[in-house]
Amino acid sequence: MEFPTSQPPHVVAPNTVARFMRIVIYALLPTMAVHVVFFGPGLLIQSALAIAAALAAEALALRLRKKPLRQYLTDGTAVITALLLALCLPPLAPWWLVVSGTAFAILLAKHAFGGLGMNIFNPAMVGYAVLLVSFPAQLLTWLPPDVPELRTTELSFWQTLTTILTGHLPDAFRWDAITSPTPLDALRTNLAMGMTMQEAHASPIFGGFGGRGWEWINLATLIGGIALLALRIIRWQIPVAMLGSLVVCASIMYAFDPGAYAGPVFHVTSGASMLGAFFIATDPVSAATSDRGRLIYASGIGVLTYTIRTWGGYPDGVAFAVLLMNVAVPLIDRYTIPRIYGHAERP
Amino acid sequence: MLQGNSARGGLRLEAHKERSTREPIAQASAPALAVLPLDQHAGHPAMPIVAIGDRVAIGQAIARPTGDVSAWLHAPVSGEVVGIEPRPSVTRDCMPAPSIVIASDARETRHPPERTIQDFLAVDPLELREWIGRGGIVGLGGAAFPISAKLATGAQAAELALLINGAECEPYISCDEMLMRERADDVLHGARILMHALQAREGIIALEDDAPLAAESLRAALAKIEDDRIRIQIVPTIYPSGGERQLIASVFGREVPFAGLPPDIGILCHNVSTAAAVARWVRDGEPVVSRVVTITGDGVERARNLEARLGTPVAQLIAECAGYTPRVERLLMGGTMMGMPLSTDEVAVVKGTNCIVAASAMDLQPRQPEMPCIRCGNCSEVCPAYLLPQQLHLNARAMDLAGLERYGLMDCIECGCCDYVCPSQIPLVARFREAKPRLAEHLRARDDARDSRLRYESRAARLQRLEAEQRARLEEKRRQARRKES
Numbered sequence: 001m002e003f004p005t006s007q008p009p010h011v012v013a014p015n016t017v018a019r020f021m022r023i024v025i026y027a028l029l030p031t032m033a034v035h036v037v038f039f040g041p042g043l044l045i046q047s048a049l050a051i052a053a054a055l056a057a058e059a060l061a062l063r064l065r066k067k068p069l070r071q072y073l074t075d076g077t078a079v080i081t082a083l084l085l086a087l088c089l090p091p092l093a094p095w096w097l098v099v100s101g102t103a104f105a106i107l108l109a110k111h112a113f114g115g116l117g118m119n120i121f122n123p124a125m126v127g128y129a130v131l132l133v134s135f136p137a138q139l140l141t142w143l144p145p146d147v148p149e150l151r152t153t154e155l156s157f158w159q160t161l162t163t164i165l166t167g168h169l170p171d172a173f174r175w176d177a178i179t180s181p182t183p184l185d186a187l188r189t190n191l192a193m194g195m196t197m198q199e200a201h202a203s204p205i206f207g208g209f210g211g212r213g214w215e216w217i218n219l220a221t222l223i224g225g226i227a228l229l230a231l232r233i234i235r236w237q238i239p240v241a242m243l244g245s246l247v248v249c250a251s252i253m254y255a256f257d258p259g260a261y262a263g264p265v266f267h268v269t270s271g272a273s274m275l276g277a278f279f280i281a282t283d284p285v286s287a288a289t290s291d292r293g294r295l296i297y298a299s300g301i302g303v304l305t306y307t308i309r310t311w312g313g314y315p316d317g318v319a320f321a322v323l324l325m326n327v328a329v330p331l332i333d334r335y336t337i338p339r340i341y342g343h344a345e346r347p
Numbered sequence: 348m349l350q351g352n353s354a355r356g357g358l359r360l361e362a363h364k365e366r367s368t369r370e371p372i373a374q375a376s377a378p379a380l381a382v383l384p385l386d387q388h389a390g391h392p393a394m395p396i397v398a399i400g401d402r403v404a405i406g407q408a409i410a411r412p413t414g415d416v417s418a419w420l421h422a423p424v425s426g427e428v429v430g431i432e433p434r435p436s437v438t439r440d441c442m443p444a445p446s447i448v449i450a451s452d453a454r455e456t457r458h459p460p461e462r463t464i465q466d467f468l469a470v471d472p473l474e475l476r477e478w479i480g481r482g483g484i485v486g487l488g489g490a491a492f493p494i495s496a497k498l499a500t501g502a503q504a505a506e507l508a509l510l511i512n513g514a515e516c517e518p519y520i521s522c523d524e525m526l527m528r529e530r531a532d533d534v535l536h537g538a539r540i541l542m543h544a545l546q547a548r549e550g551i552i553a554l555e556d557d558a559p560l561a562a563e564s565l566r567a568a569l570a571k572i573e574d575d576r577i578r579i580q581i582v583p584t585i586y587p588s589g590g591e592r593q594l595i596a597s598v599f600g601r602e603v604p605f606a607g608l609p610p611d612i613g614i615l616c617h618n619v620s621t622a623a624a625v626a627r628w629v630r631d632g633e634p635v636v637s638r639v640v641t642i643t644g645d646g647v648e649r650a651r652n653l654e655a656r657l658g659t660p661v662a663q664l665i666a667e668c669a670g671y672t673p674r675v676e677r678l679l680m681g682g683t684m685m686g687m688p689l690s691t692d693e694v695a696v697v698k699g700t701n702c703i704v705a706a707s708a709m710d711l712q713p714r715q716p717e718m719p720c721i722r723c724g725n726c727s728e729v730c731p732a733y734l735l736p737q738q739l740h741l742n743a744r745a746m747d748l749a750g751l752e753r754y755g756l757m758d759c760i761e762c763g764c765c766d767y768v769c770p771s772q773i774p775l776v777a778r779f780r781e782a783k784p785r786l787a788e789h790l791r792a793r794d795d796a797r798d799s800r801l802r803y804e805s806r807a808a809r810l811q812r813l814e815a816e817q818r819a820r821l822e823e824k825r826r827q828a829r830r831k832e833s
Contacts, residue, residue, distance in 0.1 A: 001662065001671070003678045005688035007777040009763030010679060011360075011518075011712040015770040017721055071716055117719030117771075235724065284723040289737055333738070340755040341592065341732040342605040347753045 021076030042091020145213025183211025225278025245302030381658025460632020646675030
């Protein structure tokens with residue numbers, strides 16, 4: 001009897017890239033839910049716009065590159081890029097901001113470098129950085145978290161939608177009345193004005209241990225991140241090294257002068273710290289690939305994040321820190337090849 | 348000395364051994380026509396010492412080794428040599444290999460044993476090693492490496508530990524487990540013969556924790572012989588813990604150096620079936636003319652282990668297991684992780700045939716469409732050689748030979764763990780197997796170039812030295828002449 005042949009191994013685990021990405025998307029849901037609780041339905045609209053733009057850009061790029069549309073459109077990677085970018089944008093930002101940022105991320109940061117698996121930079125962070133550099137005013141216009149002391153006005157879903165689509169608030173509202181800086185931004189400005197940490201912290205936008213609202217978003221992200229660790233989608237090296245180095249930097253400076261520098265707990269629960277540690281820096285494509293390499297890569301992100309937040313020109317530094325360390329990945333990979341079985345030294 | 352953090356990497360796989368271990372090992376009937384490829388061991392093929400028309404008996408030598416790494420071949424049936432010709436062979440991907448073909452006369456005449464050794468301790472170790480080499484014994488775990496060559500390297504080492512490998516890590520294969528269960532005495536006797544032949548100080552029989560009946564049987568046999576130099580060690584069932592280098596790491600916590608052999612660190616490893624074959628040959632004078640073969644998979648009706656003569660067609664073994672089921676899709680020699688695909692069942696059992704899997708769709712998990720590598724690192728986490736398959740893949744795609752060398756392509760043991768866990772469904776092992784010959788060629792060429800350069804440099808240095816010496820002599824002569832003149 002004759003048989004067809006195939007190369008060993010003849011069994012493979014039912015793992016797929018799509019399953020991998022689907023789990024990452026599910027793990028983002030707690031963060032998104034808490035975000036909506038504190039900042040209103042803006043995120044949902046931004047996410048929908050981002051996903052639509054990402055899939056359209058992906059489809060266009062795949063068509064141009066003559067790649068199988070269905071196989072790549074359903075892999076979930078474009079959706080993750082879209083969601084991460086949407087989470088970084090102010091909930092009321094105009095539609096063209098999120099659409100152009102996502103399109104830039106997918107078309108230039110991802111496909112111009114060769115598409116899935118080939119991008120040197122984290123696409124979502126490229127999109128965010130481009131927007132931040134080009135439209136700083138729009139990106140720093142945040143809402144205050146929706147808590148009793150801070151609630152000035154509340155936009156309904158429809159009002160939010162029309163604001164995003166038209167770029168104008170409904171008649172009864174004024175931008176300066178409803179916006180507020182983010183806690184990281186406020187801290188920067190206040191410290192720069194000569195306030196002490198304690199004075200700055202008196203503002204109601206600061207919560208129990210981090211920024212009001214932001215501390216809970218970061219905790220929700222931590223839960224999603226722990227789920228990713230438990231499901232072995234990500235490894236511990238990147239989140240531990242990034243948060244660890246952030247804590248070390250913040251602790252040193254805080255010990256040096258608690259009046260002038262925020263403490264470690266504030267840093268890990270503010271801004272995009274948790275999102276960066278569990279969802280952004282862990283993007284395997286643009287991260288270092290060996291265990292030791294990942295420790296070095298993520299420690300670098302932590303140090304750079306702290307540096308940019310404390311002494312740099314932008315309130316949060318995660319995006320630039322990730323992009324800077326992305327550049328260093330080939331070098332890190334080259335010098336962190338693990339020792340091979342039976343060899344005395346590393347190659 | 349390299350200290351491994353015992354064995355790292357590997358996979359916990361479903362064993363699929365229950366079906367084939369329900370029945371005891373059965374004797375398969377002798378083939379009417381035995382086909383015996385001359386290259387059924389690693390190294391140089393054997394050279395026939397019979398001619399067409401010769402009558403042979405079971406156990407009679409029919410081909411002799413050529414060179415240091417080669418093995419004897421013995422007739423598995425009695426009858427007449429009807430051909431010395433190319434026949435499709437599992438040793439060549441079902442393409443023809445030079446073979447001896449014997450038509451059985453069904454009389455089962457046995458060649459009288461030339462020598463049987465009961466008191467092996469009275470035999471000089473060197474003589475015993477040479478005698479073991481005559482039995483046509485090769486590594487029966489599947490690699491078919493001639494035992495004579497292995498014993499020669501092992502004998503060089505002082506303070507040797509003999510490791511008997513019963514860790515049958517590959518899914519579906521159960522011939523070693525059944526052999527340990529039913530013939531533990533042979534395994535231990537063979538181990539003791541090998542220990543004497545090698546003057547080994549200890550013997551360790553290692554097997555996986557999912558074969559408790561085999562362990563029990565070995566313990567009972569060990570209790571009978573009361574040899575306190577031998578111990579039984581249970582290792583966790585993690586594929587590929589039965590790989591020689593992986594087993595050594597997990598048993599001894601040490602690594603075999605790259606480009607070295609286990610005796611370099613004082614260890615020699617033999618499969619349990621090989622040890623049993625040594626016992627049969629030395630004690631009973633019976634060379635390797637048969638072996639236990641697992642016939643299993645959802646594509647065969649009655650999965651079990653058969654003691655099959657060498658040269659038996661796979662089709663006959665399947666028939667003795669009540670034939671194929673309608674679900675059969677593929678035929679594999681070996682297990683599902685490293686098994687070689689067979690394009691036909693009209694090929695014969697050789698010394699290295701440990702298992703035939705008649706696989707249905709239930710046994711196989713076909714790949715999804717391939718996606719690009721996302722560098723997730725699942726592969727490097729399971730690699731038992733501690734490689735970075737994701738980086739090897741990148742370098743193999745670009746055929747960057749320097750990169751492939753740096754990332755240790757030649758250290759890949761092709762176990763398939765990386766393939767198994769890859770979410771992008773990339774056929775990594777196939778890619779690495781493609782790239783290996785290219786890299787090997789490159790390394791050879793580079794070594795050759797280095798050797799020629801060294802030769803040239805030493806020649807230039809020699810010529811320079813000679814010239815200098817000549818000049819010095821000339822100078823000396825002139826000086827003497829001048830002195831005479833003055």
